[in-house]
Structure formats: structure tokens, C-alpha cells
Amino acid sequence: MRKRTIENYVELVYDVQKGKKRVHTNDIASALNITPASVTEIFQKLSNEGYVSYKKYCGIKLTNKGLNVALKIKSKHSTLKEFLIILGIDRDIAEKDACEMEHILHPSTMDTVIKFVEVVKNCEITPFWLERLKEYVKTGKLSKCPEEFYELCKNYQKIKN
């Protein structure tokens, strides 16, 4: 199976599994609008590769290996979604784009995104540059950056060097 496929299925299985003992073909099939027959095939492959334990006619359950993948992907997903929302992307679009990005970004890119989100969340108030960006996206007009900011930045940089 492709990395992407594994990640998507394992992630979904994780979500569906909550509050259930086992996940059945129908659960996945209806969630994805595909046929149960296709899901059976996926279950068998996920099982062969050790992501789930599978018993015919009884559905599946994530193994530790599968659980780890699921947790990692879910963590990436929520960080990326937060990241996009911070930038001003609509929640549902952020959700979809995060769904794609979670599979492709390099670990070091993910690391930067994680820290970006952390930095912004750490701010007591919405950062100025972010306000300006959102305004620009909304109105199409980019306001000029006030002189005081430049001064402050310059001073700060002098101090550091």
C-alpha cells in the first residue's frame, strides 16, 4: 500500500474506532462512500502490513503500529489546520487542505509549522502582521506598516547583534 493510503485509512479507523471495540467494513465504506468490498480488501492489506488486527467477518482493530501512525497523522492534521486558520483560511477549507498537507510535508517543515503555531498562540494579542495580512486578504488593500514598528524592529535587532 502507498504511504498516503495507509495514513488515510489508519486515521479514519482511529476516528471510527472511538467508543467501539472493532471497526467494520460498513463503517469505513459509508464514511468514504465506497463499497464494503473495497474496504475488505483494504482491511486485508492493512492487516498484512501490521497496522490492524483483522478477523474475517469481525472487523478490525488498530495495532500499536497502526495507532502510532494514526496519532502522528492526527497531530499533524490538527497542527496544520490550526496553522491555516491562523493565516485566516476558512475552517472547512483549512480542514480539507490540512488533510492533504499532512501526508506530504517534510518533517522539518512540519517542525517549523508546529513552532509557528506555538509562537502565534503564545502571543497575548493577535500579532500586528497577521492583522495586516487578514485585512489585505479581505479587502485587497495592503496598509502601510507604521514607522514605529520598523523602529522597534531595528532597535531590537541592534540589541541582539
Added chain:
Amino acid sequence: MRKRTIENYVELVYDVQKGKKRVHTNDIASALNITPASVTEIFQKLSNEGYVSYKKYCGIKLTNKGLNVALKIKSKHSTLKEFLIILGIDRDIAEKDACEMEHILHPSTMDTVIKFVEVVKNCEITPFWLERLKEYVKTGKLSKCPEEFYELCKNYQKIKN
């Protein structure tokens, strides 16, 4: 053909086409490390869908339709790469991640990214928040945001409301 496949091939054809009249199977095959036979198949499909004009044994040339797709994708690519580089991602990783992101992001997300890059490039000096982020990524330590910044932000927001 899948959207992603079309975009990838058309983009590559555009790059290879520069300074040549026609692009040959071998050009693409060697660039992608796949066999010329596979490229022939791709050429035929690209041609069927109107992205290139194709004459047997003579290679292909982008049509206007293909050129438009190529230009759009290349524009997305370079914006995304710039975006990632601004955030502090290494150039080669930025290159690879941009290659993936260019196919998946929602237009409104792209719009925000475009404006983000514009806003940062518009700054006379590297924004303070970006300095802090990069430092955090590099050292693992997040410095506290100076009080003056908060004050300035607050004042600015009062003025606007």
C-alpha cells in the same frame, strides 16, 4: 489522466521546452528516470486531452491550454517555495514541499499564501515575529515578546476600531 499527473507533466514539459522546438520522450524519460515507453503513453494521453500537440516520432509541444496550466502551476510553485523559505525552511526542502503543495491547496489558501509573501516582501526589514520564529526553530528556545510590541499592537488596534 489525473489532475496531478497532468500538472506535473505539463510543468516539466514547459521547463524542458525552453530553447527547443519540441520535447522528446527521452527528455522527459531521463528527467524523471522512467522509460521512454512510459513517456510515449503519457504524450498520447496529454495529446488526447488537448494539453500538447503530438506527432509520432517528433515529440510534443504545449498547446495554449497546456501552456496556461503550466504557467499557473509554475506560479503556484514559486510562490509556495518563497513562502516556505520565508518561514525558514531550507531551499531544497522548500522546493520539494512546494512541488507537492502546488497540486493540492485550495485557491483561497493559495490567495492567502500569495498575499502573505507579498506582505513580508513589502517589509523594509525582516519582521520581528519571523526573527523570533526562526530563532525558536533553530535553538528550540522561544524568547519572550517585548512589552513594547504588545503596547504598539494594542494602540494600533484601538485606532482602527
Added chain:
DNA sequence: TTAAATTTTTAGGCATGCCTAAATTATATA
């Protein structure tokens, strides 16, 4: 508890994007 309904699996197919090997066409050179 046995028949009906539902769920799951099997078997066989299909499109995609790749492959190899062999045939065809173009080109370079003697």
C-alpha cells in the same frame, strides 16, 4: 430454531501510471 435480512467476503474487472521486450522509424555515417 429456522428463515429472512443484513453484512462481509470472494472473484473477476477496470483505469492509472509504470515496466520490459520487440518492432518500427529516424538519423548519422561510411
Added chain:
DNA sequence: TATATAATTTAGGCATGCCTAAAAATTTAA
């Protein structure tokens, strides 16, 4: 201008992730 060489195409295969139709197992309910 032949002919050897190189490039391209055709033909047939393969893995993936999906499909349908039919078979098998399970569950429900009479």
C-alpha cells in the same frame, strides 16, 4: 545510398485502489 545506431512506439504485464455480482457468514426476528 546503404546500413548501423539511436530514438520512439507498440504490445503485453503489473500493482493500486476502486467497482459489481454472487457467495458465504452472521444477525435478526418470527
